[in-house]
Structure formats: C-alpha cells, structure tokens
Amino acid sequence: AQSVTQLDSHVSVSEGTPVLLRCNYSSSYSPSLFWYVQHPNKGLQLLLKYTSAATLVKGINGFEAEFKKSETSFHLTKPSAHMSDAAEYFCVVNRAGSYQLTFGKGTKLSVIP
C-alpha cells in the first residue's frame, strides 16, 4: 500500500520569501514521487518528478524538491514566492511499475503582496 501525507493544509507566505510545502510518503516499493499544482478552474500541472535518479529534483517555475529516503519525505521548496504561485499543491506517489497515482489532500499556498 502507498500513502501520502501533506503536513499543512494551508501555507501563507509573503511575496519574495521562501516557500516550503511538506510531504511525507509511505510506499512498500521504490516509489516515483511527483508534485502537481492546481490553479483554479485549470487542470493539474506537473511541477516535478522524482524517479530514483538525483535526489534533488528541479522543476518548473523555480520549484525544487529533495527526496530523503531516511525521512520518507519529499518537501517542495522555492527560494522566492511570486503572486502567481498562489494555488493548490499536491504531493503524489506512484509505486514502481504501477499506474495508479495516490494523491495527498493538498496544500493551499497563499502569497501575500
């Protein structure tokens, strides 16, 4: 079985300050891990993915995430928040060889001007 826990349902940051969205996962097998972003009335967009290559993964729009197996974590970070980053973010796990994505409950990011 696999599961994802997003530790914060809502994160609020000021524009220009760092962003940290926390995610812990549980998987019986070597997982693939993803972060997706969902803007209102738009489809889920892939930010980045971890697939057992480099543990530090760089994604689009300046986001990156670090896979830490010992901590079973895959936190998403960005050095400086922009207003356009305000959205809902989902951490997702996919067991190796599987097609089912298991989503966390999401973290809503608010960016204050």
Added chain:
Amino acid sequence: GAGVSQTPSNKVTEKGKYVELRCDPISGHTALYWYRQSLGQGPEFLIYFQGTGAADDSGLPNDRFFAVRPEGSVSTLKIQRTERGDSAVYLCASSLTTGGAKNIQYFGAGTRLSVL
C-alpha cells in the same frame, strides 16, 4: 488538441438522473484514467483504460458508475441514478505509457458535477 479536454466543464443535475461526462485525451496517448476529487480532498483513482479495455476499475465506488472507451480514444464516464454524494470534480488524465518513471499523467480541467 494540445491537452486533455473534458466536457462539460460544469454539470448540474437532479438526484436520480443519469449523467455522462466526456474526456478527450491527448492524441496518441494509449492510457486513460478517471479520478474523482471531492471538496477538500486530493483526487482519487476510479478507473484506468489501456486502449479500449478497462484494465482496472477497482476505484469505481459502486455499480452506478461505468466508463467506456470504445475506440481507444475518447472516454465517457456514466453515472446512473445520481446521488448528492456524487457531487465532485471528475478529472480525466492520459499518458503515453504506464508504470513508474514514464507514467506522466496529463490532466484535464475536470467536470464539476453538482447533484441537487
């Protein structure tokens, strides 16, 4: 089109009615998935198609839900005798391949179903 297209974007129906939700995947993608996203939750898997066949329908909540993909492209999710608890956003995704690192699923904007 360039992305996954879902129609309608919004659907309001009355309890007990039948509804159909359509998904048009990215051209050339053989795998197609349906997910359901309830308010305040992440999407949950419903069903997966490889080509025309439903390879895994284990996520469908009950026999009122059914999905087809007769020609291996467009898919329709069908809900009979709708209940208020069916209200959610229904998401469709497609991918070029399945499994692990290459399983990049591309999502549509979803259909928001409201059952009154």
